[in-house]
Amino acid sequence: MKKNKLFILISIITINLFFSCVNSSHENKKYIFRYNESSGITSLDPIFSNTKSNIWAVNHIFNGLVDLDENLNITPSIAKSWAFDEKLLEYKFILRDDVYFHESEFFKNNKKTRRVVASDFIYSFNRIKDDKFSSPGRWVMDYFLDDYPFREINDTILIIRLKEPFPSVINILAMKYFSVVPKEVVENQNFSKNPVGTGPFKFKYWMDNVKLVLLKNKNYFEFEKNYRLPYLDAINISFIKNPESLFINFLQSKIDFVSGHYPIFQEEFLTTNGEMKSEYNKLFFLEKTPYLNTEFLAFNIDKCIQDQSILANLNIRKALNYSVNKYEMIKYLRKNMVFPANAGIVPDFLSNYNLKAFSYNLDSINNLLKLDKPLHSTIDLFTTPEYLDICEYLQSNFSEIGIDLNIKVNTPSVHRELVSSGSACFFRGSWIADYPDPENYLQLFITKNKSPIGSNRTHFSNLYFDSLYNETFLIKDHKVRNDIFYRMEKILMDTAILIPLYYDMAVRFISKDIEDFSVNSMNILSLKKVKKHL
Numbered sequence: 299m300k301k302n303k304l305f306i307l308i309s310i311i312t313i314n315l316f317f318s319c320v321n322s323s324h325e326n327k328k329y330i331f332r333y334n335e336s337s338g339i340t341s342l343d344p345i346f347s348n349t350k351s352n353i354w355a356v357n358h359i360f361n362g363l364v365d366l367d368e369n370l371n372i373t374p375s376i377a378k379s380w381a382f383d384e385k386l387l388e389y390k391f392i393l394r395d396d397v398y399f400h401e402s403e404f405f406k407n408n409k410k411t412r413r414v415v416a417s418d419f420i421y422s423f424n425r426i427k428d429d430k431f432s433s434p435g436r437w438v439m440d441y442f443l444d445d446y447p448f449r450e451i452n453d454t455i456l457i458i459r460l461k462e463p464f465p466s467v468i469n470i471l472a473m474k475y476f477s478v479v480p481k482e483v484v485e486n487q488n489f490s491k492n493p494v495g496t497g498p499f500k501f502k503y504w505m506d507n508v509k510l511v512l513l514k515n516k517n518y519f520e521f522e523k524n525y526r527l528p529y530l531d532a533i534n535i536s537f538i539k540n541p542e543s544l545f546i547n548f549l550q551s552k553i554d555f556v557s558g559h560y561p562i563f564q565e566e567f568l569t570t571n572g573e574m575k576s577e578y579n580k581l582f583f584l585e586k587t588p589y590l591n592t593e594f595l596a597f598n599i600d601k602c603i604q605d606q607s608i609l610a611n612l613n614i615r616k617a618l619n620y621s622v623n624k625y626e627m628i629k630y631l632r633k634n635m636v637f638p639a640n641a642g643i644v645p646d647f648l649s650n651y652n653l654k655a656f657s658y659n660l661d662s663i664n665n666l667l668k669l670d671k672p673l674h675s676t677i678d679l680f681t682t683p684e685y686l687d688i689c690e691y692l693q694s695n696f697s698e699i700g701i702d703l704n705i706k707v708n709t710p711s712v713h714r715e716l717v718s719s720g721s722a723c724f725f726r727g728s729w730i731a732d733y734p735d736p737e738n739y740l741q742l743f744i745t746k747n748k749s750p751i752g753s754n755r756t757h758f759s760n761l762y763f764d765s766l767y768n769e770t771f772l773i774k775d776h777k778v779r780n781d782i783f784y785r786m787e788k789i790l791m792d793t794a795i796l797i798p799l800y801y802d803m804a805v806r807f808i809s810k811d812i813e814d815f816s817v818n819s820m821n822i823l824s825l826k827k828v829k830k831h832l
Contacts, residue, residue: 639798
């Protein structure tokens with residue numbers, strides 16, 4: 299009955315949409331791209347760009363020295379070229395001289411704008427590490443010298459000095475934390491709510507929980523085939539929290555694209571194999587790409603020992619790894635819209651080394667445990683409501699070896715606190731890459747990063763693992779570096795410190811009116827080259 303009502307509703311909307319399009323005039327139409335952020339946006343200041351919604355909005359308004367393309371290659375942005383001095387551990391960036399900030403009354407000249415210079419980057423980067431701002435990106439400054447890491451030679455030459463060698467520092471500089479901002483604007487208004495950048499779109503207004511509007515920057519410095527970008531006239535961001543309301547708005551063309559794994563979208567639009575149903579192919583298209591996010595279960599061995607849990611036993615942890623039928627899980631619970639984690643913590647499309655992780659194998663479990671009868675043991679798994687379906691599926695898998703899974707569901711904030719404080723022996727976790735390098739995943743397990751100070755929530759500690767990690771900073775050769783990453787992952791696998799479940803996929807439902815929509819595995823939304831047909 300519910301599906302019939304939904305079908306009737308969709309039919310009515312589609313008919314109304316057809317006639318509204320036929321009768322509408324294209325005169326005075328603006329090319330406005332509309333999307334939704336159900337989780338909201340907390341700040342438009344780049345130093346607070348630590349969530350997907352904040353990162354996307356900041357990406358529209360700001361630029362940095364470099365950027366990532368669709369294939370995760372570094373490309374120029376405001377820096378037109380750069381060179382690295384291995385002896386001095388210095389980057390020398392040559393800046394463009396044709397990049398201007400958006401207009402603001404705080405620029406004391408007739409044009410109400412000014413050119414970006416090297417000193418603007420020094421000011422912007424120093425804000426990240428300034429304790430008075432409490433930026434969640436403060437950690438990115440650990441790779442640069444403590445004293446005077448940034449200096450200008452002149453308006454177009456910027457020097458950045460590293461604390462120690464690090465092959466991925468150029469990838470870190472592509473993060474939105476490193477966007478350039480103007481000092482005279484930052485220090486004269488609430489910059490989080492009234493940003494001024496250099497990006498393809500400029501801030502217009504923001505009504506909390508209602509709408510954020512960005513307008514085309516007519517003086518943007520990038521061109522495509524002699525056309526000054528962007529093509530769009532504006533971006534309209536709504537904050538609809540209800541998935542059903544979002545679904546209706548998308549059908550009515552009030553939203554141009556939707557990103558994420560919403561059940562209502564997947565059930566209505568997708569086949570069981572995760573492809574768009576034929577009846578919707580003329581209205582929308584589906585875009586999928588690997589996304590650098592790993593979903594996993596993990597163990598805090600210290601807590602497991604303290605609790606006298608059977609999870610302190612290595613063979614039990616290995617047996618749980620072998621008991622998870624990942625292919626079945628993603629087929630029925632994720633409609634094949636994710637990839638089974640057949641490698642380790644690092645997604646296999648990033649790792650560039652051939653690591654074969656645990657796979658579903660009951661014979662291996664029997665060989666490990668050598669049991670005459672089921673275990674009849676109970677273990678607790680801490681999770682959040684969003685992943686309850688996965689955990690309930692695992693209940694069935696684990697019961698095959700006689701382990702009863704007691705699921706402890708908490709709000710995301712409570713869950714984070716429990717895990718970070720070391721209060722959970724067994725918990726669900728995930729990691730979205732900050733930058734495309736296996737090192738960013740493997741730092742989750744080094745000793746010095748133990749939570750609550752760092753991101754090592756398993757409290758895993760292995761001196762050989764730590765020494766291999768440190769070695770990766772000194773090596774430039776990709777093959778040698780990947781061999782070290784392989785050995786590090788093998789240590790994690792041999793100790794069964796986690797159960798990799800799946801690697802995520804960026805899923806986007808897009809109106810057929812939209813053209814030249816691009817996506818990369820960092821799931822960054824870039825609209826500067828997007829076109830919309832009316």
